[in-house]
Each structure stands twice: as structure tokens, then as C-alpha cells.
Amino acid sequence: xxxxxxxxxxxxxxxxxxxxxxxxxxxxxxxxxxxxxxxxxxxxxxxxxxxxxxxxxxxxxxxxxxxxxxxxxxxxxxxxxxxxxxxxxxxxxxxxxxxxxxxxxxxxxxxxxxxxxxxxxxxxxxxxxxxxxxxxxxxxxxxxxxxxxxxxxxxxxxxxxxxxxxxxxxxxxxxxxxxxxxxxxxxxxxxxxxxxxxxxxxxxxxxxxxxxxxxxxxxxxxxxxxxxxxxxxxxxxxxxxxxxxxxxxxxxxxxxxxxxxxxxxxxxxxxxxxxxxxxxxxxxxxxxxxxxxxxxxxxxxxxxxxxxxxxxxxxxxxxxxxxxxxxxxxxxxxxxxxxxxxxxxxxxxxxxxxxxxxxxxxxxxxxxxxxxxxxxxxxxxxxxxxxxxxxxxxxxxxxxxxxxxxxxxxxxxxxxxxxxxxxxxxxxxxxxxxxxxxxxxxxxxxxxxxxxxxxxxxxxxxxxxxxxxxxxxxxxxxxxxxxxxxxxxxxxx
Amino acid sequence: xxxxxxxxxxxxxxxxxxxxxxxxxxxxxxxxxxxxxxxxxxxxxxxxxxxxxxxxxxxxxxxxxxxxxxxxxxxxxxxxxxxxxxxxxxxxxxxxxxxxxxxxxxxxxxxxxxxxxxxxxxxxxxxx
Numbered sequence: 001x002x003x004x005x006x007x008x009x010x011x012x013x014x015x016x017x018x019x020x021x022x023x024x025x026x027x028x029x030x031x032x033x034x035x036x037x038x039x040x041x042x043x044x045x046x047x048x049x050x051x052x053x054x055x056x057x058x059x060x061x062x063x064x065x066x067x068x069x070x071x072x073x074x075x076x077x078x079x080x081x082x083x084x085x086x087x088x089x090x091x092x093x094x095x096x097x098x099x100x101x102x103x104x105x106x107x108x109x110x111x112x113x114x115x116x117x118x119x120x121x122x123x124x125x126x127x128x129x130x131x132x133x134x135x136x137x138x139x140x141x142x143x144x145x146x147x148x149x150x151x152x153x154x155x156x157x158x159x160x161x162x163x164x165x166x167x168x169x170x171x172x173x174x175x176x177x178x179x180x181x182x183x184x185x186x187x188x189x190x191x192x193x194x195x196x197x198x199x200x201x202x203x204x205x206x207x208x209x210x211x212x213x214x215x216x217x218x219x220x221x222x223x224x225x226x227x228x229x230x231x232x233x234x235x236x237x238x239x240x241x242x243x244x245x246x247x248x249x250x251x252x253x254x255x256x257x258x259x260x261x262x263x264x265x266x267x268x269x270x271x272x273x274x275x276x277x278x279x280x281x282x283x284x285x286x287x288x289x290x291x292x293x294x295x296x297x298x299x300x301x302x303x304x305x306x307x308x309x310x311x312x313x314x315x316x317x318x319x320x321x322x323x324x325x326x327x328x329x330x331x332x333x334x335x336x337x338x339x340x341x342x343x344x345x346x347x348x349x350x351x352x353x354x355x356x357x358x359x360x361x362x363x364x365x366x367x368x369x370x371x372x373x374x375x376x377x378x379x380x381x382x383x384x385x386x387x388x389x390x391x392x393x394x395x396x397x398x399x400x401x402x403x404x405x406x407x408x409x410x411x412x413x414x415x416x417x418x419x420x421x422x423x424x425x426x427x428x429x430x431x432x433x434x435x436x437x438x439x440x441x442x443x444x445x446x447x448x449x450x451x452x453x454x455x456x457x458x459x460x461x462x463x464x465x466x467x468x469x470x471x472x473x474x475x476x477x478x479x480x481x482x483x484x485x486x487x488x489x490x491x492x493x
Numbered sequence: 494x495x496x497x498x499x500x501x502x503x504x505x506x507x508x509x510x511x512x513x514x515x516x517x518x519x520x521x522x523x524x525x526x527x528x529x530x531x532x533x534x535x536x537x538x539x540x541x542x543x544x545x546x547x548x549x550x551x552x553x554x555x556x557x558x559x560x561x562x563x564x565x566x567x568x569x570x571x572x573x574x575x576x577x578x579x580x581x582x583x584x585x586x587x588x589x590x591x592x593x594x595x596x597x598x599x600x601x602x603x604x605x606x607x608x609x610x611x612x613x614x615x616x617x618x619x620x621x
Contacts (some may be wrong), residue, residue: 160520170559354501393522411557411558417528468531468556469531469556472533472534472556473533473580
């Protein structure tokens with residue numbers, strides 16, 4: 001355990017401090033009793049400034065991030081964030097704008113929001129866009145509340161069921177449940193598409209709509225999308241598009257033309273705003289003309305004089321976020337769209353799909369494909385290596401850490417046993433992909449010949465294999481000297 | 494190959510049902526616990542709650558995934574296995590015994606249930 005980083009409590013000693021306060025030269029006035037902490041603060045850590053700085057810097061150096069290496073997390077689109085976006089978001093006119101400034105003093109910021117609404121609408125084939133939602137899950141919530149408002153507005157209140165495929169992201173059923181609806185699961189067929197017979201059986205006058213990700217979480221394009229949308233619409237339902245995998249179809253297919261009525265864009269996935277601990281996200285939403293009056297507000301429009309102004313749509317479901325969404329993310333996404341242009345965005349998807357298929361083809365002889373099809377921007381393989389005894393996908397993932405790679409998503413989607421979901425994204429070079437592929441192939445050989453290397457992995461990380469089960473069953477949620485000492489003692493044995 | 498006791502009946506969502514007098518005992522199958530891995534959290538209904546067949550009566554969570562538990566029969570909950578509140582390990586080690594989840598007084602309505610032979614064939618058909 002020589003890499004153990006002591007906790008701040010362990011580094012503390014009485015009397016140490018980081019700043020010298022001047023001698024009090026005014027009469028002392030105690031804080032009101034109600035504002036004083038009642039708990040015992042005697043063990044609050046006391047440290048010097050360099051001790052604190054070094055502690056956090058050492059921890060930060062152990063992070064694995066997209067800025068330090070390959071990060072092939074499927075269904076998550078962990079893209080590299082171009083530094084140009086940071087430059088743009090820090091321009092003083094954007095960074096120091098106050099949200100309560102009068103519109104006449106915020107024309108530049110409002111113009112950027114207006115243009116981003118227009119760009120996202122054009123890229124996705126929708127009539128209107130709202131930039132309000134804070135992230136993808138809130139975009140979903142906006143969508144389902146919009147569906148609810150639409151059906152109630154048509155005086156059709158008996159619609160209470162939301163259809164969700166069994167391959168869906170967990171946020172889809174959670175969203176439907178949170179909006180007060182019943183979740184009805186629809187099966188996938190053998191090619192990884194929505195099972196049309198099961199869909200037909202589950203559509204009814206109670207159907208609010210269907211939530212669908214395309215390409216889906218198996219990394220496959222939904223081959224029957226037009227038929228699925230037709231069936232849902234015939235039943236009086238609406239189609240919700242989960243934009244999590246939009247990175248695969250930019251400039252190639254437009255969800256609005258595929259039959260979707262509403263979608264969210266994960267600006268923090270597809271449009272390279274910071275993601276994964278960096279955040280915050282942005283879950284802008286777009287929709288058809290029929291749903292536009294219900295969108296969350298405020299949105300931005302142009303008046304007859306050409307000035308930009310905020311407005312709340314006439315039947316809006318309301319606000320989801322204070323002020324104007326996560327504005328800094330909007331600046332970054334606008335910058336991404338403008339610096340790539342239409343041709344560049346299409347190329348993003350083409351290369352993302354090419355990279356995923358390259359990884360798929362180079363690995364599928366050792367790691368069986370979940371479904372034998374050309375994939376989109378991500379591929380789902382299985383950690384079931386022929387001839388390997390007692391090796392699970394988790395062991396493969398942990399061994400990848402020893403080779404210096406962040407493991408891909410594992411055990412998702414839930415319908416694939418021992419799933420390994422790889423999404424390289426378009427920013428990775430062939431050289432990086434080849435190094436990753438070689439590591440995966442080497443691990444497959446080790447799984448057969450020296451499986452203990454996998455079972456013991458990781459051996460080269462700052463910490464060894466973590467006991468996830470115990471952490472979940474007996475969590476230690478705040479510093480506890482005795483518990484820490486006991487855990488360290490056990491770990492050293 | 495996971496254990497499939499002959500005297501129980503099984504649902505397509507991998508719950509088992511044992512008849513005991515005028516009540517039934519319900520749990521998840523050995524196959525289900527194998528697929529989930531180590532169980533770390535469990536949410537069970539209150540005694541007195543009623544369910545229709547196919548309703549979700551609780552949530553089970555492992556380090557891999559969180560899943561709904563579905564009532565294989567309709568009825569009223571008469572007891573829940575409160576020992577599992579502090580320690581869910583018996584669901585993994587003894588899914589048909591100490592790992593039982595709830596007891597119900599059945600309403601007579603039930604899902605389409607399978608016997609042990611049919612359930613074994615059903616698992617086989619899923620590719621396991």
C-alpha cells in the first residue's frame with residue numbers, strides 16, 4: 001500500500017493552519033446562536049496550505065481522463081473537448097454576462113442561443129428547439145412532460161403508458177415513471193431491432209408514446225425505425241428520440257425525418273462540451289411544430305427589428321432550470337458546430353462509425369459480437385473468450401487498466417450477457433486504436449494461458465481490485481479513524 | 494447449470510413460487526441470482542400490500558444492475574423476509590431457502606407459470 005494517499009484527517013495536526021489572520025481591531029460580535037454549528041468541530045482537520053495543495057494535486061495526478069489517454073466508454077461518447085471551446089466560453093462578454101442583465105445589453109449572448117437553436121433544429125430536422133434542460137435526463141423529462149401536456153391539451157387523458165425497449169438506457173423508464181406514467185417494456189428481436197410483433201401487442205389507446213434511442217444501445221441502427229414510428233403514430237402515440245447516440249448520424253440521418261416528434265441532444269456528448277466529472281451537461285431539446293407550443297422556456301426569438309428576446313412558449317410546460325440553461329455549454333456547442341461546419345459534422349459521424357467497426361472487426365474472432373451486424377459508432381462484444389476458464393468481463397476490464405487503458409462500459413446493455421461495449425469516437429488515431437486492439441488481444445491470450453493475471457488485475461494502478469460488494473453493503477460514508485485503520489490493516493494482509 | 498427444484502413453479506421473469514398451505518412463498522431463482530451477481534440492496538413491499546400478477550413488488554440491486562421483482566401470482570403480502578434488510582447474502586447462497594423474499598395470500602390470479610422441466614427448457618432456450 002505504498003501508494004496510499006493519507007486522508008486530510010490523517011495529515012492533520014493541532015495548530016497548523018493555512019493563513020494568518022490579522023489581530024482583531026474591532027469589538028468582537030458573536031454570531032447569532034441559530035447560525036452556530038452544534039456538532040463537535042474539534043476533529044476538523046488543521047493543515048498548512050502546501051499540504052492541502054499537494055494532497056489534492058497528488059490525487060488529481062492519479063486520475064485517468066480523456067486528456068491523458070484513450071477512454072472507450074460505450075453509450076457515453078467520451079469525446080475529446082477541443083481547447084478552442086474553452087477559449088470561447090471564457091470570452092469576457094460571455095463569461096461575465098449576468099443573467100438578469102436587460103436583453104438590450106445581452107444581444108450577443110442571445111444571438112448565440114438563437115443561432116444554436118436554429119443549428120440544432122437543422123441538424124436534427126425539427127421545427128423548434130429549447131436550450132433549457134440541464135442534461136440529458138432533464139431533456140427526457142421535458143419530452144415526456146411535453147407529451148403529457150400535448151395529450152391533455154387534445155383532451156385525451158387516458159394515455160398513461162410509455163413504451164421503452166428492453167435495450168434502453170435506464171434513464172428512459174426512470175423518466176416515464178417520474179412523469180407519473182406506467183413503463184411498458186418492448187422486446188428486441190434477434191437482429192437487435194424493436195420486435196415489431198411485441199410492439200403491436202403493446203400499443204393501445206393508453207399509449208403516451210415510445211422512447212427510443214437510434215442507433216440503440218447495442219450500437220445498431222434501428223432498421224424498422226420508419227415502421228416503428230408509423231405504428232406508434234397510428235396508435236395515437238408520440239415518438240421520443242433519446243439523443244445519447246446522435247454522434248453516429250450527424251449530417252446523415254435527421255431524427256425529425258425518421259418519424260421522431262421530440263428529442264434531446266446531449267451537448268456534452270455529441271457536441272463536445274465537458275463530460276464525465278467535468279460537466280455540467282446540457283440536454284437541449286427539439287420537436288415538431290405540433291409540440292412547439294409546449295416546449296420549456298424561455299426560448300430566444302428575433303423580433304421584427306432584428307433584436308433578440310426571450311419568451312415563454314404559449315402552452316409551455318414551464319422552466320426546468322433557472323435562467324437560460326447551462327449557458328457556458330451552449331457557447332462550447334456553438335463553437336463546435338461553427339468550427340466544423342456541415343461537412344465536418346458529417347465526417348465526425350463517418351469516422352466515429354469507421355473507428356468502431358475497425359475495433360469490432362479486429363476483435364470479434366476473440367470476443368464474440370452480441371449481434372453479428374455492422375455497427376454504428378459503438379460495438380457490443382461479449383467477454384466470453386473461448387477456452388478461458390472462470391474469466392469474466394469484469395476481469396478483462398480490470399486487466400485493461402494494467403495496459404494503460406480506461407476500460408470500456410461493461411455489463412450494459414443488460415440484455416447482453418458479459419457485455420463489453422466499445423466506443424472509440426472519431427478523435428482517436430489508428431495508432432491508438434491499434435494499441436488498444438493489441439492489448440485486448442493479449443488479454444484474450446492471457447485469459448486462456450495465465451488467467452490469474454486477469455483475476456489479480458489491476459496490479460499497476462494506484463489501488464488494487466476494489467471490493468465493490470463490500471463497499472455497497474457496508475459503506476463508510478465519512479471519515480472514521482477506526483474504520484479506516486481496520487480497512488487498511490485488512491488490505492495489507 | 495443452476496439448481497431448479499422440482500416442487501416449485503417458475504415465472505418467465507425468474508421468480509419461483511412455493512405453495513405452503515393457503516399461502517405462497519416467492520423468491521428469485523438460482524439462475525437469476527447467478528445472472529445478477531452479489532446482491533447489495535433490496536426493496537420489499539409492506540405487509541398488507543396487494544399486487545396483480547406481473548406487477549412490480551420490489552427492487553433488487555447487485556453491483557451489476559438493478560432489476561424489478563415481478564409478482565408471479567396476485568394477492569396480498571402476509572410477510573416479508575426482514576432478515577434480508579441487513580444482509581442480502583442468503584439470496585445468493587440459498588435462493589430457495591433462507592433467501593425467500595415474500596409470502597402472499599394468493600387471489601387466484603396468476604401469471605403463466607412453468608414447472609421445473611418447462612423452466613429448465615426455457616433457460617436452455619435463452620442460450621444458457
